[in-house]
Amino acid sequence: MVKQLTIISGKGGTGKTTVSSVFVSLAENAVIADCDVDAADMHLIMSPEIIEKKDFYGLKVASIDRELCTFCSSCRGSCRFGAIDDDFQVDVYGCEGCAVCEYVCPFDAVTMVDRKAGEVFISMTRFGPMAHAKLGIGEEASGKLVSVVRNTARDLALKHDKDAIIIDGPPGTGCSVIAAITGVDLVLVVSEPTLSGVHDLERVLEVVKHFRIPVLVCINKSNVNEKNTRMIQDYCMAQEIEVVGVLPYDRTPTAAMVEGKTVTEYVDNNFSSGICSMWERVREYLFAERNSCGVDLINS
Structure with a gap:
């Protein structure tokens, strides 16, 4: 059975794509799905070779x-x-x-x-197959396009005998986020220690909770405001949600993206090591056994 992990955040710019790209490089046998269709940027790191392109009608x-x-x-x-x-x-x-x-x-x-509202792509990267899309300017139906990307990724996983799909999801709590998390095995929320970041984290966790999906949290740029970092950690502890990663503010992701690389390809430092350690814990959760009722043994 193909496991599905979605990385989301309450707002843009928290580091979802940085984390997602490293995860897919470490997973070794995964399909990457860029479901942030309104502002897709995974291609900047993956340099995909487009194999197939389909028109999307909204x-x-x-x-x-x-x-x-x-x-x-x-x-x-x-x-x-x-x-x-x-x-x-x-x-x-x-x-x-x-x-x-x-x-x-x-x-x-x-x-x-019907009117063309975007395009869906099937590509190959140095880490394996990738499903991604581009929504047209001013177009709606982003949730529908996310579903198309996810279905495409699922077909690729079955075709290429992959055991996981890593989904770089959209920010926020709207319909595109719901389309990106519905039916997945695990959600990782990437947050940052600003007041708006704390508020957005609470909102997005409520959405995940509504769909009864196991969830983990990563705090990025943790040293920007250590008080707010502790606030997030305390909140997650009260909600019985594990914080699997606490990453410092670092210029490595920007430098790596300029070079078209994941941070682990770009440099071996504390930041990249922190994401690697986080992946080991996320992988344990993702492939965790289920109990006799079919419920995950985490956050249940």
Whole structure:
């Protein structure tokens, strides 16, 4: 059975991709899935060779057949988003796909059509296969695209006989995060010791708890504010959540990304060693045995 690990955070810039890239390099037999589709950056480290590309279609948008249209304005008057202009042209960025214009048109001149909203890629990297995507500018349906990336990664894992999928998830608590964590075996939340970071950690842990998924926490940039670091540690202890990594602020991730490398490829120092040690603990959790009821023996 393929195990799935998702790395998320309450906000962007906490170090998810840094951690994810090292994990996939150490896992040896894993598929990487970059599910931060709104701002994908795993390719900067992995330098993937694209093997296959597929178009992604999100929400349907209205299309007006001008040969059938009598310009009666029924569609314009009914569109609450103002997506149909005076020339009866549809603004594809303003259209929300509600289809009310199609419903009210007395001449069947309006139809809902698919519109390309992004692209999904299957690639090979020096660490194995990778599923990733690019959402178009101003597009919605990021949660749907995350699901497509995860399904693609699952197919790659089965095809290449991999035993794990490591998912670099999106930040926040929205639908794309829910799509990235639903049904996985383990979630790792990367946090940082700022006041907003503490607040965001609490919010994202509530989301994970709602879906009853085992969860671990990593505190990055821990020496930026040691008081807040202790606050996070105390909070996690009260919630019976293990903090598996406490990493200091370090310039290594930035320098490594500039070179297109993981931090462990770039240099052997305390920071990279800390992520390696964290992976050993995460791997134990990820491949932990389940009890007779099928429940993980951690955080249950």
